[in-house]
Amino acid sequence: MTFDLFRLSEDHEDLRAAVRDLVADKITPHAASVDAESRFPREAYDALVAGDFHAAHVPSEYGGADADALAVCLIIEEVARGCASSSLIPAVNKLGSMPVLLAGSAELKAKYLPPVARGEAMFSYALSEREAGSDTASMRTRAVRDGDEWVLNGVKAWITNAGESEFYTVLAITDPDGRRGANATAFVVEKSDPGVTFGAPERKLGIKGSPTREVLLENVRIPDDRRIGAPGEGLKIALRTLDHTRITIGAQAVGIAQGALDVATAYVRERKQFGQRVADFQAIQFMLADMAISLEAARQLVYVAAAKSERGDADLTFFGAAAKCQASDTAMRITTDAVQLLGGAGYTQDFPVERMMRDAKITQIYEGTNQIQRLVAARSLLS
Incomplete structure (x- = not known):
């Protein structure tokens, strides 16, 4: 009886080698200054975009590299080997856009995934709040329906790459009297939406090159076509x-x-x-x-x-x-x-x-x- 031992494919090994070379040349040399200055690693972002490693998970139909989950992990692993802050660029792009990939409409995917794939925008994930960390169902951010629009109010905390990202998956309670855990809805919020502002950068122990800030939502009005999935399915x-x-x-x-x-x-x-x-x-x-x-x-x-x-x-x-x-x-x-x-x-x-x-x-x-x-x-x- 014969069988194949578990091993990475040749394509995966080639990918690892390519990312490792890029990191050694373009990212690791800046890691210390990025940490010391608590600044976004722009050099890393530009290098990752040039190599198509910044959002490799995006499917090819939206202009992405269509990398599988293991390939994305290899990219993140190799970048983190040189600079952990920089590895949050591909990691958070996947985190922020994954709800759209899993449950977004065809129109939502067509609107928001191509700019991320081209490196024109990053996508962050806004779930946590100061009083709703592990207990996400206790979030206080609210979205109230007004005709064909929703009005969002609340504060999201600990949001990775906040202020740098153009797009945000935001979770908000849409049915305050509904069953706990089944009364929240997900939306795409844009940095440029009126009423969206950001708190001061958190002063952190590590990953100082990845800005972590509050996302402040004050009467942010967005159309219903930016809803991800059905109302109540957010969590x-x-x-x-x-x-x-x-x-x-x-x-x-x-x-x-x-x-x-x-x-x-x-x-x-x-x-x-x-x-x-x-x-x-x-x-x-x-x-x-x-x-x-x-x-x-x-x-x-x-x-x-x-x-x-x-x-x-x-x-x-x-x-x-x-x-x-x-x-x-x-x-x-x-x-x-x-x-x-x-x-x-x-x-x-x-x-x-x-x-x-x-x-x-x-x-x-x-x-x-x-x-x-x-x-x-x-x-x-x-x-």
């Missing part, structure tokens, strides 16, 4: 979206961890103590081995989850949560160990591992905390 669409996009956060975490392992391995090969390379001490070798083993396990889980996303497997919810949870916990451990391996040098900004450790932390929090991921996984097992 269902949001959860379906996260099943697919949590995997991209796992890919980001894998990339951050790989970058930290690369730096730590190179450092201990060169650094000498007690007359020999630090890499020659068995205790250090054990640390490196544990880092590499846990990283590869997380990577394979992300890839399997990506394959399930592409197929739409019934167990995607479990695997999406598991991949995000495992990869982000792994990234936090590996980046912390990388700082330890560099000693005092690792604690300084002369080396990138301190930045990577700060960047890794958010992967345990956004798109659902890892405590929520464990609940999702457990409920999938028990259902």
